[in-house]
Amino acid sequence: MTNDISAGQVRPVAVTVDLVILTVRGDDLQVLLVERGKEPYLGRPALPGGYIREAETLDQAALRELGEETGLDGRRLHLEQLRTYGDPDRDPRGRVITVAYLALGPDLPAPLAGSDARNASWTSVSSILDGRIDLAFDHFKILQEALERARSQLEYTTIAAVFCPEPFTVSDLRKIYEVIWGIPLDPSNFRRKVTRAEHFLEPTGERRTPETGRPAAVYRRGTARLLYPPMLRSGDIARTHQTAPSLR
Amino acid sequence: MTNDISAGQVRPVAVTVDLVILTVRGDDLQVLLVERGKEPYLGRPALPGGYIREAETLDQAALRELGEETGLDGRRLHLEQLRTYGDPDRDPRGRVITVAYLALGPDLPAPLAGSDARNASWTSVSSILDGRIDLAFDHFKILQEALERARSQLEYTTIAAVFCPEPFTVSDLRKIYEVIWGIPLDPSNFRRKVTRAEHFLEPTGERRTPETGRPAAVYRRGTARLLYPPMLRSGDIARTHQTAPSLR
DNA sequence: TCAAAAGTGTTGGCCATACACCCATGC
């Protein structure tokens, strides 16, 4: 507490915002990556992001970067702060801490409209977890934690619906869970669950005929944000004994 | 993406770490506050914290500040990153963003051992929520979100036990829930819940005789970090319809 | 013997799982 920014004794730090933008395309969970245009990590894939500006909040910076990188209106996506990463050696240029954001949205068009988005592309998350694609900086760790957050949010919130272009069917929604959790769910029990939860789904009264089979009712997102009772992954027992990360 | 820290074009930012240190003393949830020794907000109560140093991680900075402010070994407490606050006008001196940490620990001695801890004191959380005590900066908002986090963590993790000095009884643990949630819990059902959850409580084989009544078995913290099935607050139905905060 | 807290037993209801079964459509 002997330092003071106004006395100029505090070593300043650069602050960036990085985005983990997830979407489900087909049977695949994908994340938006950009190719780095300069050192360090020149040419390597990385999470989109950039420095915060003087007069903006962190949330505004995230929204702005989202627009710049995807060329899309960030207000259509779910966006929330994930966590801040600030290890002193995470950027070889100096002390750069980054506030990571998690953005979730429906199957978006390949990004190309925006100015900075030319080298951005959707990448299968599994190809990164595999090690087939090697991210710059500590972005692998950030992605892992974003994934973990998204997975657990599916349990007790209604965010899964933001992955579905409206309007959508119960099967569309179930597919989101199956892709993100990587496990199959019982269609009939899933249906009961999500239709019983109040204000999760808002019926449109319309129907949609799939390629084959009986037409399905289509819904819009409801107003509820918390899901009660929560959706359960079947691996319950395995998780009971799990040990949380610690700072030690 | 046109700025570059190495080219010196990036407006630097000061980064601090602030701590929400919670403990339960008697029937009261308390938070550690310090009195500000300089402008801005001179003399006003605030969360303890300080600037990060060059070579340390954010977690290390939080641990260091914890030691400096409480005079206690931070390794005995549960410490986790909460969220980062960076509104451009949150500090009148300039752009200061702060990474907030949540620290939880058992009924600690009044802090006075540490060097910087002279003006630190435990304060009832309710007196702050009441408006009777007015915190500096955006610390009121940070405290609110820390509380919300702590409350929800009680549901699906075993952190409640870190509030109890070891060894402790089931009643000690129940009191933690009752104080933090502000609602009474059924003693017999609570007992079943926490004793059935594997590795939440580790029996010591000892007993402790309370002021009045039958002696109680005493326990230590087990190894489990997640609590399954989760502990339920009775306000379930009310929460179903809750709307999450949004960035719009 | 009484008060107070620890701890056990029991019951009714809700929810989850598993799975059988019917419905509506394209081919």
Next chain:
DNA sequence: GCATGGGTGTATGGCCAACACTTTTGA
């Protein structure tokens, strides 16, 4: 008709809330 996915019904079992009841202590 048949394959395919949509959607309903139902039986079993687990957990939870509520609460009655027993146990063990100090006063």
